[in-house]
Amino acid sequence: MAAAATCGAGAGSPGSVAAAVDRSSATSFQRKGPRAGGADGGGPRLVSIAGTRPSVRNGQLLVSTGLPALDQLLGGGLAVGTVLLIEEDKYNIYSPLLFKYFLAEGIVSGHTLLVASAREHPAGILQELPAPLLDDSYEKEFDEDGCNHKTPDSSMKMKIAWRYQLLPKMEAGPVSSSRFGHYYDTSKKIPQELLRTAKWHGFFLPERISPPLTVEPCHLTHGYMKLLEFIKKIVSEEGVDGSHPQKKTKNILRIGIQSLGSPLWGDDACCAEACDDSHSLTKFLYVLRGLVRASLSACLVTVPAHLIQNKAITARVTSLSDTVVGLESFVGSERETNPLYKDYHGLIHIRQIPRLNNLICDESDVKDLAFKLKRKLFTIETGL
Amino acid sequence: MFPELNNLLNITPDKVEQGKLTLLCDAKTDGSFLVHHFLSFFLKAKCKVCFVALVQSFSHYNIVGQKLGVSLTTAWERGQLVFLEALKTSLDIFFQTPAGPHPLQFLREASARNLQPLYAFVQEALKPEDGGEATWRHPVLLVDDLSVLLSLGVRAVAVLDFIHYCRATVCTELKGNLVALVHDSGDAADEENDLLVSGLSHQSHLILRAEGLATGFCKDVHGQASPSRVIGVRAACVHSHMWIQNTGLADSTQVHRKKAKGNTQKYCHGFSLGDFSFILLGYFAFMFL
Numbered sequence: 001m002a003a004a005a006t007c008g009a010g011a012g013s014p015g016s017v018a019a020a021v022d023r024s025s026a027t028s029f030q031r032k033g034p035r036a037g038g039a040d041g042g043g044p045r046l047v048s049i050a051g052t053r054p055s056v057r058n059g060q061l062l063v064s065t066g067l068p069a070l071d072q073l074l075g076g077g078l079a080v081g082t083v084l085l086i087e088e089d090k091y092n093i094y095s096p097l098l099f100k101y102f103l104a105e106g107i108v109s110g111h112t113l114l115v116a117s118a119r120e121h122p123a124g125i126l127q128e129l130p131a132p133l134l135d136d137s138y139e140k141e142f143d144e145d146g147c148n149h150k151t152p153d154s155s156m157k158m159k160i161a162w163r164y165q166l167l168p169k170m171e172a173g174p175v176s177s178s179r180f181g182h183y184y185d186t187s188k189k190i191p192q193e194l195l196r197t198a199k200w201h202g203f204f205l206p207e208r209i210s211p212p213l214t215v216e217p218c219h220l221t222h223g224y225m226k227l228l229e230f231i232k233k234i235v236s237e238e239g240v241d242g243s244h245p246q247k248k249t250k251n252i253l254r255i256g257i258q259s260l261g262s263p264l265w266g267d268d269a270c271c272a273e274a275c276d277d278s279h280s281l282t283k284f285l286y287v288l289r290g291l292v293r294a295s296l297s298a299c300l301v302t303v304p305a306h307l308i309q310n311k312a313i314t315a316r317v318t319s320l321s322d323t324v325v326g327l328e329s330f331v332g333s334e335r336e337t338n339p340l341y342k343d344y345h346g347l348i349h350i351r352q353i354p355r356l357n358n359l360i361c362d363e364s365d366v367k368d369l370a371f372k373l374k375r376k377l378f379t380i381e382t383g384l
Numbered sequence: 385m386f387p388e389l390n391n392l393l394n395i396t397p398d399k400v401e402q403g404k405l406t407l408l409c410d411a412k413t414d415g416s417f418l419v420h421h422f423l424s425f426f427l428k429a430k431c432k433v434c435f436v437a438l439v440q441s442f443s444h445y446n447i448v449g450q451k452l453g454v455s456l457t458t459a460w461e462r463g464q465l466v467f468l469e470a471l472k473t474s475l476d477i478f479f480q481t482p483a484g485p486h487p488l489q490f491l492r493e494a495s496a497r498n499l500q501p502l503y504a505f506v507q508e509a510l511k512p513e514d515g516g517e518a519t520w521r522h523p524v525l526l527v528d529d530l531s532v533l534l535s536l537g538v539r540a541v542a543v544l545d546f547i548h549y550c551r552a553t554v555c556t557e558l559k560g561n562l563v564a565l566v567h568d569s570g571d572a573a574d575e576e577n578d579l580l581v582s583g584l585s586h587q588s589h590l591i592l593r594a595e596g597l598a599t600g601f602c603k604d605v606h607g608q609a610s611p612s613r614v615i616g617v618r619a620a621c622v623h624s625h626m627w628i629q630n631t632g633l634a635d636s637t638q639v640h641r642k643k644a645k646g647n648t649q650k651y652c653h654g655f656s657l658g659d660f661s662f663i664l665l666g667y668f669a670f671m672f673l
Binding site: 058081219228229232279282283285286287289290291293294311312314315316319320355356357358359 | 414416417420439441443444447448451470471472474475478479491492493494495531532534535536537567569573574575576577
């Protein structure tokens with residue numbers, strides 16, 4: 001049968017990133033290094049992609065979410081080929097911030113971006129991204145008086161490595177930072193030079209919807225169908241699904257989708273309990289999962305889970321995503337005045353972590369996690 | 385595959401029971417390790433396996449399978465394994481109209497009334513080879529997982545019908561086995577899912593249930609039903625040990641399995657299941673219709 005044949009072809013794909021260069025299909029879960037039981041000749045050829053690193057546990061390729069604290073909780077970072085679902089907080093204050101950190105991290109690491117929103121134009125979202133803290137004296141900048149990096153302390157430190165004193169301290173031009181996970185200053189906007197060098201594709205729903213709205217072939221909401229087609233087009237254009245094997249430099253595609261499931265996308269999951277398109281959101285997530293698994297991409301989706309009326313959909317949405325993180329802010333709740341929580345802005349719930357290529361997952365033992373946002377640092381702390 | 389689980393179920397790769405429907409249920413935890421176990425078990429038992437993988441990619445199962453001692457690629461090449469990688473093939477059917485019937489046809493419909501094309505695929509995959517001796521032993525159908533079909537617009541009744549048809553073909557006619565995973569959320573939030581789980585529980589011979597524990601090891605004994613055929617077993621996996629305590633008719637046996645880090649042959653690398661308990665719920669010697 002045709003299905004058996006196509007999955008047969010996919011089954012022949014090898015287990016290393018390097019070998020994907022000369023094979024036609026690239027599945028995303030690939031080990032870096034030699035295959036276990038490998039029939040592949042010639043030793044490991046590590047093709048390292050900027051802004052990624054292999055997981056220490058199972059060699060899975062990881063990217064940073066933009067928040068080093070969150071990376072740690074997720075076992076080192078977000079796995080390439082998976083979907084990270086963020087359940088938005090009630091007043092949508094902190095989830096756009098996580099969304100922006102994710103995109104900013106992509107720009108700093110040189111990844112290609114795909115930004116989809118029904119509310120704001122992607123160009124506008126990109127203008128609002130926080131500025132990365134790139135110079136090496138960022139540790140000193142964590143205290144609130146923000147000391148100047150030209151203080152005598154820093155010049156004294158350079159005594160031993162005196163040659164390096166001559167190099168400029170702050171990189172102003174296009175950056176290819178090799179560090180994994182950066183810190184961002186939310187009070188400053190990302191420099192225009194960085195934005196200009198960034199490669200991004202935007203999907204703004206009001207621009208893409210074309211009347212008349214006929215019934216879609218797969219009975220998905222019109223907006224979702226258009227978005228899926230757009231993502232598929234960009235994935236094959238960028239070659240992240242291995243469709244251009246001659247392309248030597250590989251790159252990651254970061255997909256960010258904002259407020260999926262909200263009424264702005266044309267979905268009534270948040271409006272009625274027994275909705276007509278009750279399977280639109282879940283079908284969308286399933287096909288998205290298929291697209292992302294088969295390519296070198298990482299996806300972040302924010303969903304206003306507290307608005308979804310039908311709890312069955314919330315449960316299904318959780319099981320269709322790989323990693324699920326919920327945000328609960330203290331704004332407007334009784335916890336704001338609770339002395340226990342006075343230093344914090346909200347709670348973070350790690351609801352689900354995937355078990356990829358493994359029987360176990362890096363589940364942290366601590367379940368009580370709270371976050372606080374300072375100007376230059378978003379910390380997540382444990383054990384309230 | 386996990387030897388303790390085999391001991392518990394009193395099966396070995398050489399001696400496999402036939403004609404059974406095994407239901408794998410997970411509640412508040414991830415029961416996919418059971419799927420990996422059965423996949424590697426049946427491949428080692430030289431059965432012909434049709435695996436309908438709806439939620440993960442082939443390479444995921446392959447890599448875990450290698451840790452458990454089987455190579456899916458080799459099995460596929462030899463014709464022992466028929467693998468439907470739904471995540472991949474769904475893209476083909478979703479974005480363009482298929483030429484003929486496709487097992488994942490239901491993705492294109494608003495609310496699929498039946499899973500007939502999927503059943504046809506299974507039937508075709510597991511039909512006995514014509515002419516002469518069979519290379520493989522009895523066929524096995526493995527599905528991971530059934531709850532996701534509900535998310536894709538298939539009604540619970542349609543899924544139950546599909547399993548009924550598969551059971552009739554695979555278990556009764558071909559004397560094979562059927563193993564399927566469902567998620568059981570417990571709370572009544574998802575009514576369709578509850579309907580599916582109860583309907584399947586009714587039809588199954590064996591139900592293996594993996595439950596997440598709030599705080600780790602629990603010493604409670606699960607209340608057992610009275611029929612003499614029921615063997616109550618409670619297994620709890622605490623970090624690096626797997627306790628299996630047989631609390632039924634046989635004497636109480638406790639099996640510890642130590643975490644074997646370097647040994648990738650039989651045990652998975654760093655197998656540590658955190659806190660979840662694994663209950664074997666009743667061994668129903670049902671004669672099904």
